[in-house]
Amino acid sequence: MKATPPKTTANVNLNQAREARKDEFYTRLHDIETELRHYEKQFKGKVVYCNCDDPRISNFFHYFSYKFEPLGLKKLMTTCYKNQNPDMFSQHQAEKAIYIEYKADANGKLIPYPDYMKLITGEYKGGKDENNVLELKEIGIGHLEGDGDFRKPECIELLKQADIVVTNPPFSLFREYVAQLIEHGKKFLILGDQNAVTYKEIFRFIKENKVWLGMNNGGTKWFEVKDYYDIKTESRKKIENGKKYFSAGKINWFTNMDTAKRHENLLLYKTYKGNETDYPKYDNYDAIEVSKTKDIPTDYRGVMGVPVTFFDKYNPEQFELVGMAEDNGRGYSGGIWQGGSIKCLVNGEAKFKRLFIKHRM
Numbered sequence: 391m392k393a394t395p396p397k398t399t400a401n402v403n404l405n406q407a408r409e410a411r412k413d414e415f416y417t418r419l420h421d422i423e424t425e426l427r428h429y430e431k432q433f434k435g436k437v438v439y440c441n442c443d444d445p446r447i448s449n450f451f452h453y454f455s456y457k458f459e460p461l462g463l464k465k466l467m468t469t470c471y472k473n474q475n476p477d478m479f480s481q482h483q484a485e486k487a488i489y490i491e492y493k494a495d496a497n498g499k500l501i502p503y504p505d506y507m508k509l510i511t512g513e514y515k516g517g518k519d520e521n522n523v524l525e526l527k528e529i530g531i532g533h534l535e536g537d538g539d540f541r542k543p544e545c546i547e548l549l550k551q552a553d554i555v556v557t558n559p560p561f562s563l564f565r566e567y568v569a570q571l572i573e574h575g576k577k578f579l580i581l582g583d584q585n586a587v588t589y590k591e592i593f594r595f596i597k598e599n600k601v602w603l604g605m606n607n608g609g610t611k612w613f614e615v616k617d618y619y620d621i622k623t624e625s626r627k628k629i630e631n632g633k634k635y636f637s638a639g640k641i642n643w644f645t646n647m648d649t650a651k652r653h654e655n656l657l658l659y660k661t662y663k664g665n666e667t668d669y670p671k672y673d674n675y676d677a678i679e680v681s682k683t684k685d686i687p688t689d690y691r692g693v694m695g696v697p698v699t700f701f702d703k704y705n706p707e708q709f710e711l712v713g714m715a716e717d718n719g720r721g722y723s724g725g726i727w728q729g730g731s732i733k734c735l736v737n738g739e740a741k742f743k744r745l746f747i748k749h750r751m
């Protein structure tokens with residue numbers, strides 16, 4: 391038998407670097423605009439912080455810099471992780487992160503800077519000193535002392551100044567990222583994997599009404615990636631206008647900002663009475679199986695198991711969130727697990743992960 395090689399520091403570093411590279415995909419302006427238009431009024435007079443965003447690449451930064459005056463922002467702060475060289479495209483080679491700040495003057499007008507889009511597309515020629523080299527200091531970019539990790543004290547100091555954080559954070563650090571925002575009492579609108587709703591740390595926040603979903607969830611969202619980005623599944627890859635895109639699966643917006651959707655009642659038309667066989671009871675949870683959100687019966691008063699996509703329709707005034715499946719004795723199910731398999735079973739057959747809900751009376 392082959393011995394497993396010991397975990398060396400070099401191996402650990404290599405794995406971390408590999409994980410970090412997987413997080414390097416960039417949100418399209420289209421997806422940002424489609425979501426952000428629902429919250430415009432909530433940004434008036436606010437300080438926005440994009441804390442996982444290279445201002446030369448991030449469309450979050452572009453969106454807020456272009457919409458600075460129409461939204462009535464007070465300040466926009468952007469920091470990125472490690473990289474400072476535009477050619478490196480956030481590949482983490484440089485240890486010091488960059489920081490950029492846009493401010494409104496006394497009349498609410500943006501204190502002007504050169505056109506960033508031109509800088510990125512290469513149309514911008516020449517710095518202010520006409521040496522044809524655009525220096526960072528000329529466009530108001532400064533450096534942080536450290537690497538821009540959102541958990542570092544200097545980034546936390548910036549976070550404290552912010553009212554709203556908007557970004558697509560590293561998915562590999564999603565739990566910590568959300569916990570930090572909540573700990574500091576910040577409003578936020580961020581992207582994350584659909585399955586994050588079932589991470590026990592995130593689910594707890596949803597249950598406590600501290601996090602919910604935004605307006606445009608699920609579906610395929612495409613993210614720009616660099617050529618080196620390895621995409622194994624063909625259906626998750628596309629090239630458009632010479633740019634490479636990756637579909638990271640089903641992606642949701644997570645927020646604690648008010649949305650119209652959250653107050654809308656889900657329209658239901660099915661009944662349990664007379665259709666009991668369509669809603670079998672689980673072998674091991676005290677609830678009935680409802681395999682599609684649209685089929686939630688209007689007249690069932692007990693606990694119902696629904697797919698995780700239910701969260702997209704969740705109005706806490708209409709439904710009580712009881713728990714989720716895959717309880718392992720730690721009480722995630724809200725006390726309805728009866729032991730045995732942690733999967734929801736119907737006649738011995740395991741169902742996909744379920745959430746447990748109840749109608750509010």
Ligand SMILES: C[S@@+](CC[C@H](N)C(=O)[O-])C[C@H]1O[C@@H](n2cnc3c(N)ncnc32)[C@H](O)[C@@H]1O
Nearest residue numbers: 413415416417442443471538539540558559560
């Ligand atoms: C999914 S990408 C999204 C980038 C950008 N926010 C966007 O939407 O286009 C996540 C970004 O988080 C950055 N990142 C990774 N670890 C980080 C950390 N500890 N602190 C801050 N940013 C981090 C990565 O460099 C990466 O660019």
